[in-house]
Every structure is written in C-alpha cells, then in structure tokens.
Amino acid sequence: MSRKKAARGKGGGAAPSAALPPAQGTGRAAAAAPRGSSATAPELPRNGGAAAGRPSLSSSGEFYDLAFKVMLVGDSGVGKTCLLVRFKDGAFLAGSFISTVGIDFRNKVLTVDGVKVKLQIWDTAGQERFRSVTHAYYRDAHALLLLYDVTNKASFDNIQAWLTEIHEYAQQDVVLMLLGNKVDSAQDRVVKREDGEKLAKEYGVPFMETSAKSGLNVELAFTAIAKELKHRSMKLPNEPKFKLHDYVKKEVRGSGCCRS
Numbered sequence: 001m002s003r004k005k006a007a008r009g010k011g012g013g014a015a016p017s018a019a020l021p022p023a024q025g026t027g028r029a030a031a032a033a034p035r036g037s038s039a040t041a042p043e044l045p046r047n048g049g050a051a052a053g054r055p056s057l058s059s060s061g062e063f064y065d066l067a068f069k070v071m072l073v074g075d076s077g078v079g080k081t082c083l084l085v086r087f088k089d090g091a092f093l094a095g096s097f098i099s100t101v102g103i104d105f106r107n108k109v110l111t112v113d114g115v116k117v118k119l120q121i122w123d124t125a126g127q128e129r130f131r132s133v134t135h136a137y138y139r140d141a142h143a144l145l146l147l148y149d150v151t152n153k154a155s156f157d158n159i160q161a162w163l164t165e166i167h168e169y170a171q172q173d174v175v176l177m178l179l180g181n182k183v184d185s186a187q188d189r190v191v192k193r194e195d196g197e198k199l200a201k202e203y204g205v206p207f208m209e210t211s212a213k214s215g216l217n218v219e220l221a222f223t224a225i226a227k228e229l230k231h232r233s234m235k236l237p238n239e240p241k242f243k244l245h246d247y248v249k250k251e252v253r254g255s256g257c258c259r260s
C-alpha cells in the first residue's frame, strides 16, 4: 500500500465483483464514493475450501489449498495497516499517519504444516464514521485480530466496545485474538502487559503483544491464526489437537515497563 490507505486491493490481487462499477475493487476510487469504502473479493467458504481437495491458484500466481478471511479491527491509529504491511511486505510505514478510509485487503499465502493457506487480510478503518462500512464485512470473517495500542489507554479501554460489536456482527465461530501493538515504544507505554493479559483471560481470548515497527510477534500472530483455521477446517483424525492458547505462549516478550 502506498503511504497507505484506501488503495484497495493493492498488492492483494483484488478480484472486482462483476456487479460493481469498474472503479471499485481495483485500487482506485469511484468518483462519488470515499476511497476504499467498498473493496470486494471472492467469497470464501466457511470451511476454507477444505472439501475441494485440490489446490487453487491465487491472483498473484501462488497455489493454495485453503483460503480464509481475516479482519484487523481496533481504534484508529493502533497500527492495523502497519501490522498488515509488516506481515505482507516485511516493512514498516514510518512517517505521518494517514487514516484508512473504509476498508482494504491484501492476500498472503503461508505454508502451515505442509498445507498452503491463503489469508485474505482485511484492513478496516478504525474511525467511528466508517463503522457501518466495516460492519458489513464481519459476517464472512473467519478470524479477527483485535488491536489496541499499548501507548494509548483509550484504545485499550475501547476493547470492550469492540468485543460487543464483534459479538453483534461476526459469526459465533469466528477465531479471535487480542493484540497489544507498539510494544517497541517502551518509554510511552501506558497499558501494562498484565492488563492486556487480564482482559484477554476474562474473555477467553488468546493474547500477544506485537510491534509492527520491529516486527516482534507479527509473523507469529498470523501464523497462529492460520494454524487454528487450518486445523478447524481439516480436522484430520490423527493430527494432535492444535491449541491456539498454547501456541501464543511462543510469543517473544517485549518491554514490560510503563510510563505511569
């Protein structure tokens, strides 16, 4: 994504829906609509396509066995776009902050236990005014990464409201993970690790701290989600049960210090 936002499907091989006007789903804005407000992509089956039994070809030319939709949600500025760019391109978007307009997605294929898993990752706008746009996308999500910023207490306090929203709009079986981002900013930290852990425990959600800037635990978080989704959809009889809660314990601990 260019210094970001609203470049819908850029790098993600967005497949425009035939029902949409030509400007939509192509990375360009329709004249009358806010950029990125209605990105479209192929619908993915609830089981990730496990029943198909043969690989599919992604728009970037990579074969994959399973495909899942993952959404990044959380307050504006917590680092959703940066986390996606770090995971997809291994880079960090430094510089002035430009808020996402609407919604955008990018694809990445991971190999999980020998199975090619395509994650179609949706980056949503955290700003309140785009909520009605993003609500429409929850329904098809297989997994949600819910972010707060460890240097912004309000973003942590709002997690409860996000969970209520998720409960209302997402499927009951959605895989959910809580991420405390920007852990590299040790001197500015105002949300203690223990507070994140406590909240996650309260809601029975796996938890990690990440840094899109340094890359800390970013790959691990997405891999954990991919493993969980793959495991759920394939349910191989002799495969040991994958436990997402245990897997996140592989997390590398960042700074635990606090400004306040």
Ligand SMILES: Nc1nc2c(ncn2[C@@H]2O[C@H](COP(=O)(O)OP(=O)(O)OP(=O)(O)O)[C@@H](O)[C@H]2O)c(=O)[nH]1
Pocket: 074, 075, 076, 077, 078, 079, 080, 081, 082, 083, 093, 094, 095, 096, 097, 098, 099, 100, 101, 124, 125, 126, 127, 181, 182, 183, 184, 185, 210, 211, 212, 213, 214
């Ligand atoms: N230090 C540090 N800064 C970060 C990190 N992740 C993001 N940022 C910065 O935080 C600001 C917001 O990041 P974004 O990724 O644009 O936030 P967002 O959640 O996508 O925001 P919206 O699009 O408004 O919902 C930018 O200035 C980033 O450079 C991180 O891990 N560490």
